[in-house]
Amino acid sequence: GAVVSQHPSWVICKSGTSVKIECRSLDFQATTMFWYRQFPKQSLMLMATSNEGSKATYEQGVEKDKFLINHASLTLSTLTVTSAHPEDSSFYICSASISLLRDSPYNEQFFGPGTRLTVL
Amino acid sequence: KNQVEQSPQSLIILEGKNCTLQCNYTVSPFSNLRWYKQDTGRGPVSLTIMTFSENTKSNGRYTATLDADTKQSSLHITASQLSDSASYICVVHPHPGFQKLVFGTGTRLLVSP
Numbered sequence: 001g002a003v004v005s006q007h008p009s010w011v012i013c014k015s016g017t018s019v020k021i022e023c024r025s026l027d028f029q030a031t032t033m034f035w036y037r038q039f040p041k042q043s044l045m046l047m048a049t050s051n052e053g054s055k056a057t058y059e060q061g062v063e064k065d066k067f068l069i070n071h072a073s074l075t076l077s078t079l080t081v082t083s084a085h086p087e088d089s090s091f092y093i094c095s096a097s098i099s100l101l102r103d104s105p106y107n108e109q110f111f112g113p114g115t116r117l118t119v120l
Numbered sequence: 121k122n123q124v125e126q127s128p129q130s131l132i133i134l135e136g137k138n139c140t141l142q143c144n145y146t147v148s149p150f151s152n153l154r155w156y157k158q159d160t161g162r163g164p165v166s167l168t169i170m171t172f173s174e175n176t177k178s179n180g181r182y183t184a185t186l187d188a189d190t191k192q193s194s195l196h197i198t199a200s201q202l203s204d205s206a207s208y209i210c211v212v213h214p215h216p217g218f219q220k221l222v223f224g225t226g227t228r229l230l231v232s233p
Contacts, residue, residue: 004163043209043223044164093163109221111156111163 002028004096006112013084014120020080021115023094029074030096034109035067038091050077084119091116122147124212124224132230137200141227143193143210151213155184155195158207158226167195167208200231 003026013019023033032051036044048069050056056069066088068080077096081088095109124145133139145153152171156164168177168184170193176185181198197204210224 006163041228043225046220049220091161095163108154108166108169111165114161114163116161 002096002098002108002110004030004094004110004112006092006094006115008115009113010116010118012118012120015085016083018080018082019084019117020078021092021094021117023077023079023096023112025075025096025110028096028098030098031074032097033071033077034095034097035069035077035079036093036095038093038114044093047079081117084117086119089117089119122212122214122222124210124222126208126210126224126227128227129225130228130230132232133200135200135202135231135233138196138198139200139229141195141197141208141210141229143195143224145191145193145210145212145222145224147191147212147214147222149215150188150191151215153184153186153193154211154213154221155182155193156209156211158209160206164209197229202231202233205229205231 005024007022035047037047038044046059047062048056048058050069050071052071052074058064071077091114093114095111097109127142150172154169155167158164167179167182170177170186172188183196186193207226207228209226212222
């Protein structure tokens with residue numbers, strides 16, 4: 001099956017520093033990658049949609065200057081949390097989509113294992 | 121507004137017992153519905169995916185059903201195991217080609233020995 005990895009799996013940083021999280025599709029090419037944030041006991045919240053070679057589309061309320069997304073290749077997307085603060089502490093999950101036919105109901109997103117970010 | 125509601129919010133069952141989780145959605149038009157299992161501190165893992173024309177889909181001890189008329193789905197877990205303890209999330213894909221998913225809040229299942 002399609003495998004998506006994330007690195008690091010967890011990170012602790014000081015307030016004011018920047019943290020980069022990588023998301024890779026290991027055995028397939030993903031034209032679209034998604035970044036989610038999940039707070040304890042809550043569901044996943046979409047932060048942004050990233051297409052290879054183009055600017056990410058951010059959801060309402062997500063600061064694009066704070067959460068920098070780069071999707072430089074079909075197998076790698078990165079999320080950089082700039083000037084992190086304790087309220088940015090969360091579980092960040094990426095997913096990658098295999099685009100079959102444009103209107104295929106089986107277009108599926110495969111999720112990474114997540115990155116736990118703790119900002120002190 | 122597209123919404124996905126799940127019930128119960130949490131559930132405790134004894135090992136070996138069966139259970140059924142419910143999902144009601146208002147998403148329309150509707151492309152497919154997915155059930156995911158999410159272990160604590162891990163990303164979601166797909167259990168089943170059903171298009172609007174499918175009524176049931178099985179994956180081992182997991183069986184999902186779908187009634188597109190009433191906009192309801194269920195996930196039935198047979199002969200539960202301790203490793204089934206996790207959150208189960210119902211996710212609806214609103215429209216072909218538009219990939220923003222609508223997530224339910226999940227059901228937290230605890231299987232006790």
